[in-house]
Amino acid sequence: MDRQARRTVSREYFSQERLAEHHFRSFNNFMERGMQEVVAEKETIETDIGDKEGEEPVYVELGDVRVVTPRVREADGSEELLYPQEARLRNITYSAPVFMEMSIIRGGEEEEEVVVDSAETKVGRMPIMVGSSKCNIAGFSDEELVEIGEDPVDPGGYFIVNGSERVLMTSEDLAPNKILAEYDTKYGDEIQVAKTFSQRRGYRALVLCERNREGILEVSFPSVSGSVNFVTLVRALGLESDEEIVHRVSDDPEIVKFMLENLEMAEVQTQEEAIEKLGKRVASGQGKNYQLKRANYVIDRYLLPHLHEEGVEEEEVRSNKAFYLCRMAEACFELALGRRDSDDKDHYANKRLKVSGDLMKDLFRTALNKLARDVKYQLERANMRNRNLTVNTVVRSDVLTERLEHPIATGNWVGGRSGVSQLVDRTDYMGVLSHLRRLRSPLSRSQPHFEARDLHATQWGRICPSETPEGPNCGLVKNFAQAMELSQNIEDEQALKRELASMGVEGIPGLEGVEPQPADD
């Protein structure tokens, strides 16, 4: 490429729309799909109505969610379109009303289910990113922007809450749902550990698979204190025979030898025994039936939750979990045998960025839960006082609004992280641009973490090699490179899996009608 062409490309990357493009894409994505996904996850709001004798149960079904563009409701009751500059000057929040379809349904016990009331109601207000597709200035020409008092070269990409501009810091996290093998020390001995941050719908569970100094594999996951024997857990998941377990881990003779040691030490031989054993761990001192119930619940709920998927049989999920654990075991053994090196946590392939849309999704999820709890309470009260149950009279719209605005205004995010939102740096124009393209590592700045602060080779083309603050934050706060492109999560996982299956990948659950095709060379 000659110099002229390079310059053109470079200009294009520094054009206005691209500067906060990652924020827009992420937030628009959240508006268009993310919100609906969160509502679909929630699906219904159950109530305690119907616990009494002779009373029919009542629940609320959540339907489509819709966000309009920002507007302001004046004290005299009139509602008008709100533009960012007005929000800044009047110290109000640049937010748009959120509407949701709700139906109150009664029955299902003895009578048939009837829809008591169904309506689309305003559930709250959602702060809107300036410049996003839901923003009132989207698609305005420079002249129109000047007309409404907006700066035509302002990049957007931030929120306005109570008149102050807040930008959500992109945060750099370790990739979830990936096996990371590494060395660790326990009681002075070196051991091998395979880790996975399993994540699904905002729930995060750390699953560890350790090979201890006797060479025995142990797995630990949330809700079980300490660790569980690997073979026990795999048997509880339905992988029973010795041969199958060994085969699933590896065919490598050395690893098979290690596996046989494990099987010799096995505490249980069958699935029933294994579940019993697990039950004793998770609910010791309780009745036997409860122990079994609890053990099954723990397996389905807390162990590797990311392997669950809509429309996949529970049975299949369990066998997938067993296979996944076997992969983790293999990683441990390979590390022990020196067949592989430990995974590099600072490699950019092992990093994921949480941009504004992802952060807002987390926030919206907890806000919706709070709203659901309030609706439940209001419904129960209304029912107790023999009032008609209508959608309009059970929703308090300030609950959701409050839960969405407060974290953005203070930076205290859900999950106990602070400093997520920051006041946009308006020292000068470059300050704004740099601030919008900044990302933060959640590691401590008072600990050395030399490797995490170092410039990693994989940051080439993604992260600016020179722009980082001096002092305690050095290397932890980074800035995007000029031509950085941030790819989004896959929209339709099913389509991806179908594509993979058509390319010859076998054993993807929940897919039917795809004929395995022979690979043509």
Next chain:
Amino acid sequence: MSQARSPNCPECDGRLNAHGDETVCGECGLVVAEDRIDRGPEWRSFADDDTNPERTGAPLTRSRHDRGLSTEIGRSTRLKGRKRRQMARLRRQHNRARISSKRERNQVYAFTEIRRLVSRLSLPEQVRDHACSLVRSAQNEDLVRGRSLEGFAAASVYAACRVAGVSRTVDEVTDVARADANEQQAAYDALNRELGLPVGPIDPVEYIPRFASKLDVDASVERRARTFAEEARKAGITTGRNPSGVAAACLYTAARGTDCQLTQRETADVAGVTPVTLRNTYTDLQNQ
């Protein structure tokens, strides 16, 4: 910010060390919390700074039965077994003891309903506080007995709006209230009679901005409608007329001259009156 936190790291379950202004996981180095000083604006108003040296606690509010001075027993994952169950029992007893009398229970219910109505109608906070104190006074005067609580909640919101000069029509409040029109009317009558609400006839001007935004007309039309309403008041056309009807007629008249035409029907619908009501005021305005 007082928040119940687990003593372990949320990501790797490691031990947390607090040093300086940071709480840091010893295993993975995740910063769980930092900067414990709340630099946000103060919660309370310090208008009475000279007489009252207290600087802590949330502001007192009239919109809570205990004026915002409640105590809650929180939850902790640090407690296990017996201690935990004991705390759960304490929490339950504490919640039961929070409301001591039937009267307070009613107040809690009425205030929740008021809060819901106020958020639903997007009314300012002063209206909420005033509505709550109206319910309190009604209870003191023993007006609530025999009338419905929901009615009082709705009526006091309506009354507070009128006193504050941000009138809503009765129908607008009834639409979102749990009370029906009769209950609300009964409660409002009682409030008005016994407490002597400082409300005069409604000025139609109060309705104009809201109807204008519902009809989506120009700001110039709205401005003209205001002057019409003012003239009508001076000429005495408004006396004895439904104020929302007058407001609708003013808007209709103002829109007639411009290119954004309104029909009598749609204007009347927005105001919740019949086209006939609108027409009567309209002809009077024409005669002016």
